[in-house]
Amino acid sequence: MAIIKPFECVRPKKEYVSKIAALPYDVYNRAEALREVQKEPMSFLRIDRAETQFDESVDAYDERVYKKAHDILWDMIKQGSFEKDTKKCYYVYQLVMNGRSQTGLVACASIDDYENNIIKKHEKTREDKEIDRIKHVDTCNAQTGPIFLAYRSNDIINELVKNKMKEEAMYHFVAEDHVTHTVWKIEESKQVSVIEQAFQTIDQIYIADGHHRAASAVKVGLKRRALNQNHTGKEEYNFFLSVLFPDDQLMILPYNRVVKDLNGYSETEFLDKVKENFEVQEMGKEPYEPNKKATFGMYLNHTWYELTAKHHLISKDAVEGLDVSILQNYLLDPILNIKDPRTDKRIDFIGGIRGVKELERRVCEDMKVAFSMYPTKISELFEVADANQLMPPKSTWFEPKLRSGLFIHTLE
Template sequence: MSTLLPFKAVRPVADKVALVTCRNYDDYSPAELAAWLNFNPYSFLHVINPAYMYAQKITLDKRFKGVAHKYQDFKEDGIFVSEDTPALYLYEIQTKNQTFTGIVGGTLIEEYKKEVIKKHEDTLQYRVELFKDYLHQTGFNTEPVLITYPDRETLNSWIDQKKQEAPLYHFSTTNKEKHTLWRIDHPEEIQWIQTQFEAIPELYIADGHHRSASAELLYDEVGDEHHPNVNAFMSFLIAESNVKIYEFNRIIRDLNGHSREAFLEALEAHFILKPKGQELWKPQDKFEFGMYLDGNFYALFYKQEHPNAGLLENLDAQILYDYVLHPILGIEDLRNDERIEYLPGKQSLLTLKELVDEGEFEVGFMLYPSDIAEIKALADQKLIMPPKSTYIEPKFRSGLLVYEL
């Protein structure tokens, strides 16, 4: 059984919502970040990055306190308003190629602990503790955990009907997306939605593993006696057929001392190589890999020497690590080795090609994206995917809804 909780959100006033909300902080280059902060006094970037020009010169403690103070300034200046009653929200994101729609509410940490809410990625303890301290000192979170649930026709039909009503917000952003938000505050409607989720035995985290782990750690430390909302974390729940899963491609700075010829020969132990020349070739199926090396593309077909291997061993990202990145290129730590970087599969192959051609990187690898069934199967068996195995959309706008602790 899955529990969905309404909450009293803090949100931008309607006439400023397009100015306040922003992409994830990490999505901005330093120059882009500076431009937005200089140009737009309402941007939520001012809250999450206070005194940005001096951010590297202050302690994390002072920075977190600065976030809390700036957030209060936004509330006192009337940029944010607080809901009087708990509510759920229906949120739609229209991109150029796809429309995503999901429900925003609170999910219980106790259900996360009991693995009613399942995960498929590992976390770094220092990042978990860092964000836990951020939550504790700022007292809010505005980036929900992205959670998928099995498609339910009753929920799909309700969503279609709800979209016919007048929204709370409807706005466009400079990255050419359209965003629409509906408030769900009638008790009968909330109860009906909760009943729908109570019939779902398990939920799966798609994105936000560190956020959920940090929320759990904070709950374990402070309890909910003086922090009534700390027993849950804000989540964006979306039907599994509506998520978009991309791969993460890999680019490597050197061949670990191998010549081009020796490297290609080493690959042939586990892969069939087919030169593709200047063709921008991408994998078409599982067990296929693309490679860009020395101005040429290659198709690599895994020989599947162990067809009955387990789920993790048959995961493409794991295969690349087990047979190429670790034994040949000497990359052991996929998270921290400075010789490897990652590019979301939604980016053009030309970006990967240009980075290699410019000389900073020696070789690039393209993967075939995992699907939701593979992710769920791994989570069900408590298996952990390698770092940067999936890039999953949709991405929530920061500052759209604030969950106060």
């Protein structure tokens, strides 16, 4: 039984929404974030990446940075750039990219559900990244970037959302990256109750994206519990900001790979080694994207190849059967000596949103070989999480990205 509750949202005033809404903090490096803030002074990156308000001598994780994030957020609230709803509401959030839409519900999920594994994880988090967002949430006294959750589609929720979308939207704008964002508010008490009860019939929720934000929000909540002698379990710090999507709305893009060298092999020797575990077919000069599982595109010396894993490599295990595992276990590791793709500097990862032409560009510029992947399915993500296993690194790329600053959940 999942607890997915409405909340009193702090959100931009309508006239500022397109200026404030920003891509997540972790899609930018410091220089890129600074350029975005200089281009749009109201961008929420001023808060999510408050180091942009200091010169390079101030470390991004300096205590002054978190204090600045707090001050900017609460000054903007005080000055009227944001407003706070006085009723606990849900919000319908639709994103449209390249003609394809996905629609989710903005709500708050329970840290107890996270702790008790009702909210399933599939990714290992890094302590340094957690510490950064713990400090940000705790100092700001607010969660500013929603966690991307998924659940198995529910007819009751679907019907209510569909009907709500026939009404006038609260927000509607097209962002700079041409993604259209539309938001409707669900505030009528009967509708709110229907949604809350419908989620209580759902056994499992899955983190699709945002494992570090989720872990950080939970740790802030647990810390505040320990400090509150009058803790009841109803305080806002017991819940974290989320957008929940039914599984049939989601599309995962591939997460492609490029490698700097052939580990000492000549191109002929390398191809011979690859043929030990893969059927190799030359495809020519046109970019190749695989269209089924256990197949891979490979770009080498201005030529594309199709690699098809030999039958004995394909496992029924939730993790070992993933395409990213097959490539890692039977090519990247044994042939190219990429033992740990998390830390090896010879490998880089290219989100599917950038297309396979980006793979060609990197091979021409600073890499030797590239691999285009067949995307992981949402059902595979669920299967791995249900088995309490972890996905290999860089297994999924979700688009479009949820915007930060559209919805803020305050902890008091």
